[in-house]
Amino acid sequence: MRVALICTEKLPVPPVRGGAIQTYIDGVLPYLRAAHDVTVICRTDPSLPERSEGFVRVGADGGVAEYYRAVCRVLATDRWDAVVLYNRPAYVQEVAAAAPGARLLLSLHNEMLLPHRLPAWQARAALARTDCVLCISEFLRRGVARLYPTYADRLRTVRSGVDLERFRPGVHPQEAALRERYGLGDRPVILSVGRLSPKKGIHLVLSAMERVVETHPNAVLVQVGSRWYGSNDEDAYVRAIKQLADRLGDAVRLTGYVPYHEMDSHFALAQLFVCASQWQEPLARVHYEAMACGLPVITTDRGGNGEVVTDALNGLIVRPHDRAEGFAAAMQTLLDDADLRRRLGQAGRALAVREFGWERVGRELLEALEG
DSSP, X not given: OEEEEEOOXXXXXXOTTOOHHHHHHHHHXXXXXXXXXXXXXXXXOTTSOSXXXXXXXXXXXXXXXXXXXXXXHHHTTSOOSEEEEESOGGGHHHHHHHSTTOEEEEEESSOTTSTTTSOHHHHHHHHHHOSEEEESSHHHHHHHHHHOGGGGGGEEEOOOOBOTTTSOSSOXXXXXXXXXXXXXXXXXXXXXXXXXXGGGTHHHHHHHHHHHHHHOTTOEEEEEBOSBTTBOOOOHHHHHHHHHHHHHGGGEEEXXXXXXXXXXXXXXXXXXXXXXXXXXXXXXXXXXXXXXXXOOEEEOOSTTGGGTOOBTTTEEEOSSTTOHHHHHHHHHHHHHOHHHHHHHHHHHHHHHHHHOBHHHHHHHHHXXXXX
């Protein structure tokens, strides 16, 4: 089959600037291409050619609507058996018109069908024109089914995955150099990875560290991420985060933006991982990466996060989700108990190997593509 994968307008594929959807597409491509002729249509990037084998990149500076007009012009130049549109149900009708006769799949990675994001009439029209809707979590699938029960039989949960060879337990070749770069020595590291945004809860992690250093003065928080991918631009929240970090002095390292190809080495620094999602997170992919690296995970049960982390089995879930003292207590518990860290981390790695490799994601996508 001739298959087109239409990435969102924000970031390119491969994920040279990061991005969960971009990483998802990049991860499944080898499995899809082993069975079909696949072209990825995505945005341009200075580091990537506009056309290369299996990729067509179009400009996105003119705005979202102009990006999808350009995507549709590319689609209209060829015949397609199937098209996967990522996370933009508002453009289902245009894509369908540009690829007549193609099987059309919508891959949902966020709550894009909520009424405040897409009017109900437009959502129904998109679902009616879509052959299958792939949701990255049960949280997303159930949410769409509640809103639009008529189309519940078109919904399918296909969770994301992780590169189990890149993200794995053990010593990383770059770990010693990174410890030197950040001045960590042999101190125990708590790792947090995420954009510096209130909904990611980084302020709570930093507030929790004020309590942690009272009992574990040698511990250090390494916070990886910036306000937006590929940039270290600041806004009021980032400046507030830096002020919180300054109060903690040597107990915090704010790395700023880290390219995705360096992320596995940062996970190797840590003894435990914390994700403080405050919003209804569809299912943050950092959970897969932390588990694959054998790290015990501290997280919240917001959105779909609790679907892959079971309290006291492969991590600890902080309830309520918005209290710094809850995160502090979980960090202190894991810092105190090496056996617990090892048990939770081993369970997470086993779960990742069993369920979250890209091969499984590719297989499920092929089943959906082939109907």
